[in-house]
Amino acid sequence: MRAFRLTETGMPPALAEIPAPSPGPGQIAVRIAACGLNFADLLMAKGQYQDQPDLPFTMGMELAGTVTALGAGVAGPAFGSRVAVFSGQGGLAEQGVFDADRAVVLPDSMPFEQAAAFLVAYGTSHLALARRGRLTRGERLVVLGAAGGVGLTAVEIGARLGAEVIAVARGADKLDIARQAGARHLLDSAAMDGDGLRDALRGLGGADVVYDAVGGDLGAAALRALRPEGRHLLIGFASGDLPRLAANHLLVKNVDAIGFYWGGYAGFAPGVMRDSLAALLDWYGQGGLRPHVSHVLPLERTAEGLDMLHRRASTGKVVIRCDGGGHIAS
Structure with missing residues (x-):
């Protein structure tokens, strides 16, 4: 073969x-x-x-x-x-x-x-948002890399969970795909640096949860836009750079930085993974995921x-x- x-x-x-x-x-x-x-x-x-x-x-x-x-x-x-x-x-x-x-x-x-x-994309976003990020209806979710493999599912699942989703991606075409998946606000990362992203997010009222599959300067900027008791989910580093997350910022702002590796659940909590995938496939069967x-x-x-x-x-x-x-x- x-x-x-x-x-x-x-x-x-x-x-x-x-x-x-x-x-x-x-x-x-x-x-x-x-x-x-x-x-x-x-x-x-x-x-x-x-x-x-x-x-x-x-x-x-x-x-x-x-x-x-x-x-x-x-x-x-x-x-x-x-x-x-x-x-x-x-x-x-x-x-x-x-x-x-x-x-x-x-x-x-x-x-x-x-x-x-x-499996990987939807499973990652579902467990990250619902379990680790504790995302609840009415919260504001920022998705970095919102048109990528996992990012787009985070937009879709976040919207399904009742969040107000802010999609961050490069270019109008990618942002339009995120809009179709349920994003309410669209920010073009190609048109701003880290400070610009932080200011734009603060202008929208800040974030309760950041879904960060990008890392680098954008990840660090999104962290600075978290509201008190916000959660920054570290999903991956597609930019090739680790975000610089200042520990004093976490302390002063009362915010969390949360690591998440979906594949690890197959080893230490396989039942959690199976239940999550069963729920996602049920949503798909109902026409709720695309x-x-x-x-x-x-x-x-x-x-x-x-x-x-x-x-x-x-x-x-x-x-x-x-x-x-x-x-x-x-």
Whole structure:
């Protein structure tokens, strides 16, 4: 089978032919239809991710496909089930084997391309906002990187939870996508520096929660616009720079800086993750969530998809079709 592999530190990942695996105890085999790309894949390709797999490995953290075999001791999902899997690795391939308890059965109405874009982005934003950020109806939520893979879901979920959402993104086109997802206020980060963002947020009344997937100067500026007892959620650092969060500011303003790593819940609180994903899939089934996939590419163009993430040339998610499909989504 074909798989997109990282085999050596310092060398770029590439497509390779490897033997198709068979499921072991507690595992399922999946014929993979689609795999979603994430910013973490860029870090893995550089050997810089906080949960880096041992070399060599097949990349791809989340996937969707059809169950083709069950390992010993596995009661389900049943043969032929349509599933999505948060795997951590192995998704950028035509087939894979994964722990059965990492799989969720998909609603019949959910296409594979949307399912492959769903788990990490929506799971991250739901647990970050509802659990760690304690976001409540009527609060003001600032989303940095609001048109990106996780940022756009934070806008959508924040609006669904009843927050007044301020979207911060680069350019009118990306801000319009955030507006369609439920943002009430739009701020163009390409037209302002950190001080300008801080002043603009204060002009809107400040923030109760900041969802920061960007870091750098914008992250530090948004922190300075928090209202008393506000919460700054550290989701990621797409800018490449860590935000400089002054401890004295946290103290004087009575605000919180909160770290959040969604993947960690699979290890220390898997039930919390499962309940969150079940709620999100129920929302999807009710028509309450609309995953945004800007590009769908075939497996042989995976490197191009990763480059889109690096250049921030996409909105929402980039998805790789592993079964021979692929197109530029409208």
